[in-house]
Amino acid sequence: MxxxxxxxxxxxxxxxxxxxxxxxxxxxxxxxxxxxxxxxxxxxxxxxxxxxxxxxxxxxxxxxxxxxxxxxxxxxxxxxxxxxxxxxxxxxxxxxxxxxxxxxxxxxxxxxxxxxxxxGCSFSFEQALRDEGIALRHVDEGKNVAMFRTSIPTEPAGVFSGPLVVTMRPLRPAAAIRAVQITSRFPDVHGAPVHIGDPSQIGIGDLSRPDYGDAVEVKPDELPVFWACGVTPQAAIAQxxxxxxxxxxxxxxxxxxxxxxxxxxx
CATH class of the missing domain: 3.40.1640.10 (PSTPO5379-like)
Structure with a gap:
């Protein structure tokens, strides 16, 4: 080749x-x-x-x-x-x-x-975030994004149902607000976040142990920001x-x- x-x-x-x-x-x-x-x-x-x-x-x-x-x-x-x-x-x-x-x-x-x-995949809005100066730790560290199964149910259809899976990116509060604005422009690649802050509110017990992908540090001055993830169908398929x-x-x-x-x- x-x-x-x-x-x-x-x-x-x-x-x-x-x-x-x-x-x-x-x-x-x-x-x-x-x-x-x-x-x-x-x-x-x-x-x-x-x-x-x-x-x-x-x-x-x-x-x-x-x-x-x-x-x-x-x-x-x-x-x-x-x-x-x-x-x-x-x-x-x-x-x-x-x-x-x-x-x-x-x-x-x-x-x-x-x-x-x-x-659609959240990787598609990551460039828009980076163009606005929002650093993404998993990209900078060469890792796969962290993904978690949540306690949020999806809407069933026929044989398919299951939990929402999310991606997580740690951001400082000002960057998190800007990220909501930016990703809202991209509904075909998951759109705005589904949750910001306390992971236990959506059934996630430990951010250091993602269900898929690689763990990244969430620093004391950062918030975990969660977007809906296209791995969700894999949970529905397993079910x-x-x-x-x-x-x-x-x-x-x-x-x-x-x-x-x-x-x-x-």
Whole structure:
């Protein structure tokens, strides 16, 4: 394959090529920063209608960017040449609601009845925050964002239900207020925070032990700020127990050709 720049300096197409070649299998935070990244859920067609309704009823954690045709791996609305079977750094394979493997390619598992869903990701508003001078500790430290299951229920739809999952970023109070203003402009990538402050109020017992991703320090002069997260469907899938399902591994997103500012509502 042709030489490419390091993945953090790559275009979306170059980043996907590196991922497809197996040269990047980690989280995608900070990669192609001005481009939209997406959470991925792939389900058999007989489960797809219920999941579509689940997304429509829960738009903050499950903002739909694209839905594929059954058996079709391309997602032309999101980028030229995207192939959902190869272009995510790491996948999760679920059978009867149990996580069974985390491959870096799913071509061998592909079926003609599979429907791909791509949901907005909070990585897309992170560049807008950083452009305003708001530092994000997990990005600065090269970590995956911390994610937590909460006690907040999502709205059920058919077989799908479960808790809201959130991402957490520690911010000083003034930065937290500005972050609310900035992320409110991006409803297609989770929008404004769902909670600020005391994590116990949303059922989180220990910020040093995230359910997914990496822990980061919350300093005494900072507030934990929580946004709805596209890993929420994985909790619903574990509860619904479809016989077969594929998702992205938390933090390992599909990098699209869309620009983040194209999703801004104003």
């Amino acid at each position: 042709p030489d490419h720049p390091p993945i953090h300096d790559a275009t979306p197409a170059q980043a996907r090529a590196l991922i497809r070649a197996g040269r990047w299998t980690s989280h995608t935070s900070g990669i192609a920063e001005r481009h939209v990244q997406g959470n991925v859920v792939i389900l058999p067609k007989r489960w797809a209608d219920d999941f579509l309704l689940y997304c429509q009823r829960n738009p903050k954690p499950c903002p739909l960017l694209a839905v594929g045709e059954p058996g079709v791996a391309a997602l032309p609305r999101l980028g030229q040449g995207i192939d959902i079977r190869h272009d995510v750094p790491r996948y999760r394979v679920w059978r009867d609601g149990e996580l069974v493997e985390e491959p870096t390619d799913i071509a061998a598992l592909w079926r003609d009845d599979l429907v791909s869903f791509v949901l 619904a127990r479809p016989e077969f399902c594929i998702t992205h591994a938390p933090g390992a997103m599909l990098i699209t050709d869309l620009l983040n500012h194209q999703l801004a509502s104003f």
